[in-house]
Amino acid sequence: MTLPFVPPARPVTGEDEIEAVVRVMRTGQVAAGPEVEAFEDEFSRLVDGLHCVAVNSGTSALHLSVLALGVKPGDEVIMPSFSFAATANSVAIVGAVPVFVDIERDSFCVDPAAIEAAITERTVAIMPVHLYGHPAAMDAITAIARKHGLKVIEDSAQAVGAALNGKAISTFGDAACISLYPTKNIHSIEGGIVVTPDAEVARQVRLLRNQGMEERYKNEVIGLNNRLSSVHAAVGRVQLGKLAGWTKQRQENARYLDAHLRGVVVPPVAPGVEHVYHQYTVRVGAEVEGGRDGLAARLAERGVGSGMYYPIPIHRLPSFQRPDVRSRVSGELVETEKAAAEALSLPVMPTLTQEDLERVVAGVNAL
Template sequence: MNIPLSQPDITDAEIDAVVSVMRSSRLSIGPSQQEFESLFASYIGVAHAVAVSSGTAGLHLALLALGIGPQDEVIVPSFTFIAAVNAIRYVGADPIFIDIELQTMNLNPALIEAAISARTRAIVVVHTFGLPAEMDSILAIARRHNLFVIEDACEAIGAEYRGKKAGSFGDAAVFAFYPNKQITTGEGGMVLTPHARIERELRALRNQGRYESDDWLQHSIIGYNYRLSEIACAIGAVQMKRIESILGSRKSVAEKYHRRLAGDRRIELPPNTIAGCSISWFVYVIRLHNRYSRLHRDAVLDALGLAGIGCARYFAPVHLQPAYAGLKRMQHLPVSESVGERTIALPFYNHLSDADIDYVYDQLKRALDGLE
C-alpha cells in the first residue's frame, strides 16, 4: 500500500483553464486574477480580496498594511503552523504566545487579556484545522483594547461561525492554497479586508510598492514581488466554482473516519460538531490518549510509515522550535505542549476510498496494540 498524507483534486476543467492562459498574452496581473479575487471575496462575504503568492506572504502583507512593526507585540497561538509566527518576526514585531483550548485546539480567549501589554497591537486568530475560533469573545477583547484582528484562515475556507464565513470577521484575513489545502493553486494565497485603505496598501505592497495610480517604474513605497500568476489564478477560479462539492467530499471522508475510529478509547477524535460552527475539513488529526507520551506517538508514526501510510505530527508548538528558543517572554503552555506531543494526522483528501480508510484503521490499531 502507498496512501499519501494528502492529494490535490485537479480535474480537466483546471487543466483546460491553464491551457487557456498559456495561449493568451497575459501570464500575470490579468483577467484570471480579477476573476479569482472576485469569486473569493463574494464567497467569503468581504469587500476586498487580494491574491498573493502564498499564505505566508499574505500574513506578512496583512501585518505591514496594518502598520505593525518593531516594538509592537502580536498575540498568537503557539499551536499552529510556524508561518503565522514567522510573519510577525518579518515585520520586526514580537510574538506573544498564548495557550489553546483542549477541545478545539484554537487559542483560548480566556487567556488573551492577561497577555496584553502597552505594546500589543494585534491578535492573530488561527482557525485550527478548519474549526473556527471563538470570534465573539476575541472581537470583544480586541474592541476593548483597540487591537487589530487578523484571521489566519489558511486552513478554514468555507468554515462558518454563527452563520458567517471564517475570514469575514477581522481587519484582515488570510487564506492559503498549498496542494494539501481544501482548494489549491499549487502555491498561492489570498488576503481579504473590509477596509478600502488596507486593500490599497496590500495591492501596492504585493507589486513592488506601486499604487494603481503609479506607472510601472514608479514605486511609492517599499514593496515585494508577492504576485500570484495568471496560471495559478485560473486554477483557483475553477476550484472556487467547485468549492461546495470539494468541501462536501472532505466532510464525507471525515465522517467515514469518525464511524471507523469511534469507540477506540486509546485515541481522541477531532471534534465533529461544535455549537454555532461549521467545520471545513482541512486535515484529520487524532491524538493519543494522555496516558501515552511523545515516544509512543512517534512509534505509531513509524509503524504507519512502514505500512505505506502517509502521516505526520500536527503541530510541534512554535515556542518549542529551535528558531524561537531565544524569545524574551517565554512561558509554559501546558495544553499546547501536551497536545503537540500526541497528535497524528492521518491520510486525508477528497477521494480517499473506504478501503484505504479501513487499511489505515487496521494498521493504526495494530500500532496501538503494539504499545500495550
C-alpha cells in the same frame, strides 16, 4: 500483495486545471491581469463580498496584512505557539514581537482567556489560527479586540470555506489570510489571498504586493513583488468551483472516521462550527504503546500515512531561540505541549476511497 500507500494528504489537480493553464498561456497575458481580478471577485463571494487581494502565498498574505495594518518594530502580536512557523514569521520579519499563548484543549485553537492575560500596552493585534480547518473562538476574540482597541488578523491558511454560527471564517477580522498551497483544501499551485472589510487596507496590500505602485512608476510606498500570476489564478478559479463538493466529502470522511476509530480521541467540534477538516487530527494518549509516534510508525508499516502538525511548538523552534529574534511566551503552554506530543493527522482528503478509509480505521484499531 502490498496494498498501495494511503498518503496523509495529496493535492488534487484535474484535467480542467491543466486546460485552464493552457488557456491562459495561450492568451499571452501570464503575469497579473484580468484572470487574477476574476479570481479575486469569485473568491470574494465566499467571504460575504469583502475585498480580496490575491498574492503569491499564504505567508505573503500574512506578511502584507501585518504591514498594511501598520504593525511596527517592537509592537506585540498575540498568537498561538501551536501553529505553522509562518504565523509567527510574518510578525517577526517586520521586527514586531510574537507573544505566544496557550490553546484550548478541544479545538486546538488559541485560548481567548490566555489572550486577554497576555495583553500589555505594547499589544497591537491578535492573530488567531483556524487550525486544521476548525474556527478559533472568534466571538470571544473579537470582543477582546474591541475592548482593548486591537486589530485582528485571522490566519485562515487552513480554513477556506469554514464558518462559525453561519458566518464565514475570514470575515471576522481586520484582515484574514488564505493559503492556496497544493495540499490545502483548494490550491493555485502556490498562492494566497488577503480578505479585508476595509477598502484602505485592501489598497495598501495591492500597493505592497506591487513595489508600492498603483500607477506604473509612481511608487507611493516601499513594497515588494508578491503578485499572483494569471496562470496560478486560473488554477485557483477551477479549484474554487470544486470547493463545496470537496468540503462535503472531507466532512463525510471525517464522520466515517469519527464513527469507527477506537482508542484515540477523535476531533471534537465546538457548537455552531462548520469544520472543513483540512486535517483530521486525533489525540493519541500515552496508553497507546509508543504513544503518538509509535502509532504513526505502525500505521506507516501498514501503508497508511499520517502527519504531525506540529511536533515542535513555534516558541521552541531554533529560529525563535536566536538572540536577534524577539518573542515572548505568556503563561504556561500546557495544552500546547500536550498537543505537540499527542496530535496525529490521519488521511481525510476528498479522493480517499471507501477501501482507503477502512484501511485507516483498521490500522488505528489494530492497536
